Amino acid sequence: MIHNYKYLAFGLKIQSELCFPELHSSEFKDPDVQISFGKNPKELTDIKSVGVLFQAKKNDFLFRLDTVGSFRVQNGNSIIIEPSKSATEEEVRLFLLGSAIGALLQQLDLFTFHGSTVIKDDIAYVIGGKSGTGKSSLAATLLNKGFQLLADDISIIKNIKGIPMVYPGIPHLKLWADVMEALKLDIESYPKVRPQILKYRKPVLHKFSNSPHKLGSIVILNTKNTLDFEIEEIKGSKKFELLKENTYRYRFLEGLEKTNEHFHAVTLLAGSSNLFLIKRPGTPLQLFDLADFFIKNIVDS
Numbered sequence: 001m002i003h004n005y006k007y008l009a010f011g012l013k014i015q016s017e018l019c020f021p022e023l024h025s026s027e028f029k030d031p032d033v034q035i036s037f038g039k040n041p042k043e044l045t046d047i048k049s050v051g052v053l054f055q056a057k058k059n060d061f062l063f064r065l066d067t068v069g070s071f072r073v074q075n076g077n078s079i080i081i082e083p084s085k086s087a088t089e090e091e092v093r094l095f096l097l098g099s100a101i102g103a104l105l106q107q108l109d110l111f112t113f114h115g116s117t118v119i120k121d122d123i124a125y126v127i128g129g130k131s132g133t134g135k136s137s138l139a140a141t142l143l144n145k146g147f148q149l150l151a152d153d154i155s156i157i158k159n160i161k162g163i164p165m166v167y168p169g170i171p172h173l174k175l176w177a178d179v180m181e182a183l184k185l186d187i188e189s190y191p192k193v194r195p196q197i198l199k200y201r202k203p204v205l206h207k208f209s210n211s212p213h214k215l216g217s218i219v220i221l222n223t224k225n226t227l228d229f230e231i232e233e234i235k236g237s238k239k240f241e242l243l244k245e246n247t248y249r250y251r252f253l254e255g256l257e258k259t260n261e262h263f264h265a266v267t268l269l270a271g272s273s274n275l276f277l278i279k280r281p282g283t284p285l286q287l288f289d290l291a292d293f294f295i296k297n298i299v300d301s
Helices: 089-107 135-143 177-182 237-245 259-272 287-299
Strands: 005-009 012-016 033-037 054-057 060-065 069-074 078-083 111-120 123-129 148-151 154-160 163-167 172-176 199-203 213-224 230-233 274-281
Touching: 054 089, 060 089, 069 089, 078 089, 089 111, 089 154, 111 135, 111 213, 111 259, 123 135, 123 163, 123 287, 135 148, 135 172, 135 177, 135 287, 148 154, 148 163, 154 259, 163 259, 172 177, 177 199, 213 287, 237 259, 237 274, 274 287
Parallel strands: 012 033, 033 078, 123 213, 213 274
Antiparallel strands: 005 012, 054 060, 060 069, 069 078, 111 123, 111 148, 111 154, 154 163, 163 213, 172 199, 230 274
């Protein structure tokens, strides 16, 4: 029997044959996106660009990881899953809600920022940075201080009549074991995102907002060797470059023939938003000190 689960995410109505406990359930008649199981080709024809795990051309994208399966994304409205026999459902969902959904959002000309978004007093704050800089960790800590979550890992920013708005993403956080322990969360109560790694999925439906919010500031996290925190407001050409560098799956854009649309989106965002760089100690973790620094210098300033 084929199931049709229905969800809202990224401003889209998603109908899926695969159940996603990570997503916000909804009811609607006409989906924007259909996720289904099927057979995928080993290769696309007339490929525009190739990566280690993906092939792309206009309106067609194929992601393949042998231990998990393949995902074909077409026209911004369809994802076909062909799972590997050895894959767990958690792994299939992880990569679908990562690279596959990222490609679909790019096909729709949506600006995909690689970062988490939190809300305070109806204003959205986007937290970006390279992997390991603490985006989700900071977001999780801020939730303990009265913030709400709007997105984790992929934040969709739309320019609506000159005002940048951030749209709801996935109502969960992916957190490493040391972060879970620092936040006094029982690791045994949460599922791993993949069986072989110590990273866990923490649902946050009770602290999640399912409506778009006006962007306050974008913050890029970076690490350094000293124990203090530093903040710098970024302007000019460096601002454009940092926004571009923190685009989610930027390398997909050329093959999808979306570089011009992306350039336009980054230009608009650079002209209509505030961007800050926060440098934090690499170790120790100092999650609560970082959250306090963020609140004082970004939210309350």
